[in-house]
Structures are given as structure tokens and as C-alpha cells.
Amino acid sequence: MNAPLPWLAPTRDTPVDAQVLVPGSKSLTNRALVLAALADGPSTLTRPLGSRDTQLMAAALTSLGAQVEKDGMTWRVTPLDRTSTAPVSVDCGLAGTVMRFVPPLAALRSAPATFDGDPHARRRPMGQTIATLRALGVEVDDEGRGALPFVVRGTGVVEGGPLEVDASASSQFVSALLLAAPAFANGLDLRHVGATLPSLPHVEMTVHELRRRGVEVDDSTPDRWVVAPGPIRALDVEIEPDLSNAGVFVAAAVATGGRMRVRGWPERTQQAGDAWRALVEAFGGSVERDGADLVFHGGSSIQGVDLDLHDVGELTPVVAALAALADGPSRLRGVAHLRGHETDRLAALATELNRLGGDVTETEDGLEIRPRPLHGAIFETYDDHRMAHAAVVLALRVPELFVENVSTTVKTYPNFAPVWERLVA
Numbered sequence: 001m002n003a004p005l006p007w008l009a010p011t012r013d014t015p016v017d018a019q020v021l022v023p024g025s026k027s028l029t030n031r032a033l034v035l036a037a038l039a040d041g042p043s044t045l046t047r048p049l050g051s052r053d054t055q056l057m058a059a060a061l062t063s064l065g066a067q068v069e070k071d072g073m074t075w076r077v078t079p080l081d082r083t084s085t086a087p088v089s090v091d092c093g094l095a096g097t098v099m100r101f102v103p104p105l106a107a108l109r110s111a112p113a114t115f116d117g118d119p120h121a122r123r124r125p126m127g128q129t130i131a132t133l134r135a136l137g138v139e140v141d142d143e144g145r146g147a148l149p150f151v152v153r154g155t156g157v158v159e160g161g162p163l164e165v166d167a168s169a170s171s172q173f174v175s176a177l178l179l180a181a182p183a184f185a186n187g188l189d190l191r192h193v194g195a196t197l198p199s200l201p202h203v204e205m206t207v208h209e210l211r212r213r214g215v216e217v218d219d220s221t222p223d224r225w226v227v228a229p230g231p232i233r234a235l236d237v238e239i240e241p242d243l244s245n246a247g248v249f250v251a252a253a254v255a256t257g258g259r260m261r262v263r264g265w266p267e268r269t270q271q272a273g274d275a276w277r278a279l280v281e282a283f284g285g286s287v288e289r290d291g292a293d294l295v296f297h298g299g300s301s302i303q304g305v306d307l308d309l310h311d312v313g314e315l316t317p318v319v320a321a322l323a324a325l326a327d328g329p330s331r332l333r334g335v336a337h338l339r340g341h342e343t344d345r346l347a348a349l350a351t352e353l354n355r356l357g358g359d360v361t362e363t364e365d366g367l368e369i370r371p372r373p374l375h376g377a378i379f380e381t382y383d384d385h386r387m388a389h390a391a392v393v394l395a396l397r398v399p400e401l402f403v404e405n406v407s408t409t410v411k412t413y414p415n416f417a418p419v420w421e422r423l424v425a
């Protein structure tokens with residue numbers, strides 16, 4: 001089949017003034033699915049995200065013996081049948097949450113589970129998933145690759161107890177173990193060792209979601225989490241809008257000096273995307289609450305920024321796009337781990353921004369971006385939804401910018417391009 005033609009993304013020479021209700025959070029939907037699959041009874045998710053990553057998670061849990069019945073905006077999950085002994089194959093796609101969160105669940109069944117994914121998934125860091133499962137006494141067959149594909153040979157019981165992990169390449173190694181830990185015979189006493197842990201809000205989200213379901217978690221010591229063994233209470237939850245994905249719409253307000261109302265922005269949340277409130281101010285814009293919504297205003301110009309994005313790395317591509325449109329130079333730091341994301345995001349951003357005439361250099365842990373007049377070109381996305389988001393933000397101010405494979409956004413956003421076109425064109 002021929003690849004679809006690159007998509008001409010809309011340009012805008014007047015301020016955007018629009019509102020958006022973004023679909024549910026990927027990170028919350030996939031945590032709710034995993035915890036529902038391990039719970040002591042059926043749970044209902046309202047307004048879950050229905051995108052590639054969450055469909056892959058639902059399919060993975062179904063193959064392990066859970067049931068996920070989808071009825072529009074309501075998904076009903078019946079927990080895993082851990083007595084089933086059929087060998088299974090799990091397609092992880094390019095979803096970090098599936099490739100990291102599901103293997104510990106497979107270890108709780110008495111049957112082999114084979115994990116694989118998209119071609120690039122085989123290059124994402126998985127060594128710590130394999131090493132920690134082995135340290136817990138679980139057999140994992142990876143033929144020495146330290147990466148996908150591999151087979152988890154569960155025996156039905158994981159003893160748990162003290163365990164070390166080096167999660168400097170991804171916070172998901174920690175979250176994955178914490179989510180399964182209540183089902184380990186002795187719970188888990190997990191310590192992160194090594195360089196600093198990225199994406200801490202995502203770990204805090206994991207702890208929060210466990211506690212909401214009655215699980216005891218002690219996180220009073222930095223880089224250590226003690227999870228008590230015991231039941232995970234079934235819980236009906238409404239999934240918050242995805243604030244990281246809201247960021248691309250917020251950026252439209254900043255890029256055009258306009259206004260974007262994001263409906264249903266939670267008052268309190270563990271989502272990394274909540275950082276958009278501070279990021280917009282750093283770029284010279286402002287934000288106000290209006291009832292359940294946040295209204296973002298772009299400033300009269302876009303200021304250059306110097307930001308440590310270690311905690312909120314997934315926001316980097318859209319932040320980099322705004323930095324390339326700013327009045328002055330920017331430095332983005334603390335995001336070396338982005339080299340292990342959907343693609344090497346530091347290399348991809350530098351290459352694509354420079355293709356448009358930009359002046360961007362990669363540093364050891366980030367990017368230096370010196371704004372230059374940009375021109376249209378075909379912007380490659382490398383199967384990375386957030387590279388497509390960066391492209392459409394740039395296109396608002398750069399005519400003739402074509403996005404290669406904009407449909408890669410389906411990873412976390414169904415129907416993104418038509419929604420974007422309707423709101424900003």
C-alpha cells in the first residue's frame with residue numbers, strides 16, 4: 001500500500017480564538033485498565049481515551065484473561081482470570097505503557113506470554129523490565145537482546161519483597177512494578193538506583209491511583225516505594241482530559257497571540273500536562289480559570305525560555321516548536337531520556353527544525369534553539385505523535401509546511417487532524 005500523501009497543515013495569520021474538549025488521558029486510562037484488571041471486582045471507566053495505545057492495552061489485558069466491554073464512552077472491565085494457562089502474544093505497538101506495564105501482570109499467570117511491537121519498539125529501553133522480573137524470580141527469555149521481543153514465563157506467583165531498579169531511562173519501569181506490586185505475595189520494597197528519575201509526576205500518578213483503590217503505599221523516602229500486599233479495590237472512575245495533548249491546542253494560542261479555552265481542566269491532577277499553565281507564562285502568555293475551564297492567552301510576542309523539562313519530558317516537542325517561533329534563543333534541559341521515546345526526539349526535533357531553516361543543536365540532555373525565519377518543507381514525524389503535534393504548531397506560522405504521516409497521532413488522539421483543522425484553520 002502507498003504511504004498517504006503528506007498533509008498541508010493550516011497556517012494562521014490572525015489570532016486563534018477557540019475552545020477544545022480533548023479526549024481522556026492516555027496515562028490515566030492505561031493505569032485504570034491495569035488496576036481494574038487486577039481488582040477484586042468489575043470496574044467502569046467513563047470517558048476513557050479510545051486511541052491506539054489504550055486499544056492495545058485493552059487487547060493485551062483481554063489476551064491475559066480480563067474482559068473489556070466497550071460501550072461508547074463507558075468501558076467495563078472484568079478482572080484477569082489468572083487460572084487461564086493458554087500461551088499468549090501481546091502486541092505492544094509503540095506504547096511504552098503496554099510494553100512496561102503488562103509484563104509484570106503476565107508474570108502472575110502460569111503460562112508463557114510473548115511481547116513484541118512495532119519495529120521501533122524493539123529499540124526502546126526494556127532492559128530494566130527484563131532485569132527486575134528476573135530479580136523477582138520470573139523467567140524471561142530475550143535471547144540476550146535486553147529488548148523486545150521477549151517471552152515472560154510466569155508461574156502464577158511472584159514473591160516480591162526488596163528490589164532495585166535503575167529507572168533513569170524511563171519512569172515507567174517504576175510505575176509498572178508498583179501497579180502489579182499489591183498482587184505480589186510480599187508486596188514490594190522498590191528502590192530506584194542510578195541517575196535521576198525522569199517524569200516524577202507520572203510515578204506520583206501511579207501512587208495516587210493505587211491509594212484511591214485502597215492500596216497502602218509508603219513513598220516518604222525519595223526514590224523508594226513500599227507497597228503492601230493485598231486487594232486492589234474495584235473502582236468506577238471518570239478519566240480526566242489528556243492535558244499533555246491539550247498542550248498542542250494551548251500552543252496554538254501562544255503561537256498566534258490568541259486564546260484557547262480548554263474545557264474541564266482539573267483543579268488538581270498528577271498529569272504532567274498540568275505544567276502547561278507555567279509553560280505558557282514562561283513564553284510570555286497568561287492563563288485564567290473560568291469555572292471548570294482554563295483559558296490560555298498568548299502574549300504580544302513569544303519569549304525565549306530556559307527550561308528544565310526533566311519532570312515533563314513528553315511536553316518537549318511542542319515546547320520546542322514554540323521556542324523555534326520565539327523572539328529570542330531557548331535552552332531545553334534535563335531530557336536526555338527522550339532519546340528512548342517513540343523516536344530519538346532530540347535528534348528528530350533538531351533535524352526537522354533545521355530542515356525548515358532553523359538553527360537547533362542537540363546538547364547532552366536537551367536542545368538549544370536559536371529562532372530563524374522558517375520556510376515550508378515536509379516535516380517527518382518518525383511515527384511519533386508528538387512530532388506531528390510540533391509540526392502543526394509550527395505550521396500556524398510557517399506556510400507550506402506538510403506533515404508526513406499525521407495519522408501517527410492516533411497513538412493518543414483519535415481523529416486529530418480534522419479536529420485541529422476545524423479549530424485553527
Ligand SMILES: O=C(O)C1=C[C@@H](OP(=O)(O)O)[C@@H](O)[C@H](O)C1
Pocket residue numbers: 026027028096097169170171172175198199202313314337
Ligand atoms: O507512565 C506514563 O504514563 C508515562 C510516563 C512518561 O514516560 P518516561 O518516564 O519514559 O518519559 C511519559 O513520558 C509517557 O508519555 C507516559
Ligand SMILES: C=C(OP(=O)(O)O)C(=O)O
Pocket residue numbers: 094095096097314341342386412
Ligand atoms: C513517551 C510517550 O509515550 P509512551 O507511553 O509510549 O512512552 C509520549 O506519549 O510522549
